[in-house]
Amino acid sequence: MSFQTLEFLLFFPAVFLLHWSLPHRFRWPLLLLASWLFYFWWAPWAGLLLVGTTLVSWLCALGVHGQRGRVRRFCLLTALAVPLGCLALFKYAGFFASIAGAQLSLRLILPVGISFYTFQTLSYVLDVYRGKTEPERHFGYYALFVSFFPQLVAGPIERPEHLLPQLRRERRFSVRDLSSGGWLLLTGYFKKLVVADLLAPLVDRVYAGPGAALGPQIAAATVLFGIQIYCDFSGYTDIARGAAKLLGIDLMENFHAPYSARTIRDFWRRWHISLTSWFTDYVYIPLGGSRRGTARRCLNIMAVFLLSGLWHGADWTFVLWGGVHGLYQIGGILYERCCPARLPDGRWTAALQRLRTFALVTFAWVFFRAETVADALTLLSRLGTGWTTLPALLGAAAPALLPPLLMLVCLSRLDRLPPGTQGRDAARDMTVFSCLLAIGLGWWISLASSGTNAFIYFQF
Amino acid sequence: MADILLSPALQWALIAGALLFAGLAAFGRTRPLHWALPAGLCTAAAVLDALARGKTLEQALTVVLAVAAVSLIGLTRGEGGRGA
Numbered sequence: 307m308s309f310q311t312l313e314f315l316l317f318f319p320a321v322f323l324l325h326w327s328l329p330h331r332f333r334w335p336l337l338l339l340a341s342w343l344f345y346f347w348w349a350p351w352a353g354l355l356l357v358g359t360t361l362v363s364w365l366c367a368l369g370v371h372g373q374r375g376r377v378r379r380f381c382l383l384t385a386l387a388v389p390l391g392c393l394a395l396f397k398y399a400g401f402f403a404s405i406a407g408a409q410l411s412l413r414l415i416l417p418v419g420i421s422f423y424t425f426q427t428l429s430y431v432l433d434v435y436r437g438k439t440e441p442e443r444h445f446g447y448y449a450l451f452v453s454f455f456p457q458l459v460a461g462p463i464e465r466p467e468h469l470l471p472q473l474r475r476e477r478r479f480s481v482r483d484l485s486s487g488g489w490l491l492l493t494g495y496f497k498k499l500v501v502a503d504l505l506a507p508l509v510d511r512v513y514a515g516p517g518a519a520l521g522p523q524i525a526a527a528t529v530l531f532g533i534q535i536y537c538d539f540s541g542y543t544d545i546a547r548g549a550a551k552l553l554g555i556d557l558m559e560n561f562h563a564p565y566s567a568r569t570i571r572d573f574w575r576r577w578h579i580s581l582t583s584w585f586t587d588y589v590y591i592p593l594g595g596s597r598r599g600t601a602r603r604c605l606n607i608m609a610v611f612l613l614s615g616l617w618h619g620a621d622w623t624f625v626l627w628g629g630v631h632g633l634y635q636i637g638g639i640l641y642e643r644c645c646p647a648r649l650p651d652g653r654w655t656a657a658l659q660r661l662r663t664f665a666l667v668t669f670a671w672v673f674f675r676a677e678t679v680a681d682a683l684t685l686l687s688r689l690g691t692g693w694t695t696l697p698a699l700l701g702a703a704a705p706a707l708l709p710p711l712l713m714l715v716c717l718s719r720l721d722r723l724p725p726g727t728q729g730r731d732a733a734r735d736m737t738v739f740s741c742l743l744a745i746g747l748g749w750w751i752s753l754a755s756s757g758t759n760a761f762i763y764f765q766f
Numbered sequence: 767m768a769d770i771l772l773s774p775a776l777q778w779a780l781i782a783g784a785l786l787f788a789g790l791a792a793f794g795r796t797r798p799l800h801w802a803l804p805a806g807l808c809t810a811a812a813v814l815d816a817l818a819r820g821k822t823l824e825q826a827l828t829v830v831l832a833v834a835a836v837s838l839i840g841l842t843r844g845e846g847g848r849g850a
Contacts, residue, residue, distance in 0.1 A: 708828060709827075709828050712831040712834075712835045713831060715835040715838070716835050719835075719838035719841070
């Protein structure tokens with residue numbers, strides 16, 4: 307079941323009403339059943355894999371906490387090997403076989419959200435092993451922590467110390483949660499259904515035929531893809547956070563105005579925050595972080611970014627995308643060491659830094675979006691062609707580009723509207739709410755005949 | 767009468783009216799919400815007019831987007847970003 311389907315529009319209100327009408331002790335079974343139904347709806351066999359992974363990691367974490375010596379080590383290794391083994395089998399078997407020169411006759415379907423819930427179970431087991439968190443003795447709460455439906459298939463990747471206490475705590479209905487949750491839901495649907503889905507065909511047209519695309523088209527399509535993927539993924543996160551908020555649960559923030567970042571390091575503090583912090587805590591710091599000299603720090607950064615690229619997809623394009631970001635970060639560190647003198651801090655410096663970061667991030671999106679490395683290289687090699695036809699291209703593309711540009715303006719302003727619950731704020735919110743709802747519904751109706759696109763991050 | 771209804775002047779007048787009233791509602795110092803009503807009516811009329819001229823719903827909704835953009839710019843003047 308996906309957030310933009312009719313099934314979810316019927317499913318969620320039913321869960322919401324039941325959740326708030328039941329006493330606290332019946333809420334976890336309701337949410338767990340709802341979460342499993344949400345996931346089993348997509349593919350029952352994948353649901354069994356989710357339940358199996360949950361059971362193994364729960365039992366092993368209890369073993370890690372309660373046992374000593376070899377048994378403890380065995381429990382830890384099992385808890386890491388089972389989810390990672392499933393991930394490797396379903397996501398990476400074909401990729402690694404192709405590297406080894408072999409051809410797999412069996413093509414496995416990738417269970418949706420496996421990368422997300424695998425990382426969530428790993429963080430739980432590792433936190434229990436480090437003594438950072440107590441193991442959850444109640445299987446129901448733990449299963450709900452892994453499977454909680456708003457964040458199950460595309461994050462945010464939650465941490466046990468943040469989500470588990472909230473699931474246990476008795477939640478009370480509040481108008482404030484209703485208002486801010488509804489606001490997040492609507493913002494998310496607006497980003498996904500209105501902006502991302504409208505930009506998708508414009509981007510697809512260029513990336514489907516890299517050999518025929520001209521420089522201005524490639525540049526425009528890549529910039530639009532940067533907006534599309536942001537709206538798609540942060541839209542999903544907003545819907546997830548909004549749905550959770552309506553159930554009285556706070557999910558972590560996953561995006562914080564990433565395109566206003568002034569450096570690449572700043573960008574990664576704002577983009578997919580839950581994944582970045584996961585890699586920082588469980589890969590970068592254990593590798594030594596920045597404590598073992600500049601060379602080792604650069605090596606650690608590159609390792610993290612290559613792994614992050616591979617996490618996104620079993621293809622060289624994603625590895626290259628990660629590698630490019632790793633090079634950006636290393637370049638930034640070396641530049642800071644060589645030229646410690648800073649530019650005067652001002653509005654124009656900030657604007658130029660933001661523009662530079664946006665350009666670098668956009669350049670890397672070419673690798674992320676291209677079907678193959680050869681396609682990405684073709685697109686980059688053609689980037690310098692056809693700029694003399696720019697005025698004619700702009701004239702032809704204006705009707706198609708005007709709505710996305712207007713949406714961009716709306717979007718940049720939408721994030722500045724804090725949800726209010728009283729007085730004039732409430733009236734203001736209701737006005738904007740109604741306006742957005744009208745646009746969203748209109749778009750949805752018009753797209754219903756052609757069908758909407760799945761969320762990009764579902765494939766990861 | 768039919769000439770007036772189908773003239774491009776009416777289409778542009780409706781769009782201009784929608785943007786003007788949205789601007790008055792959103793940019794006013796006290797944010798007078800009574801301008802929102804004519805803005806909404808002009809927007810709805812512009813959308814219906816565009817549909818009557820055989821435009822697609824996406825094309826017609828561009829007017830709504832333009833009104834939304836003007837309203838949001840007005841409503842968020844001076845507000846600090848809370849992050850996306």
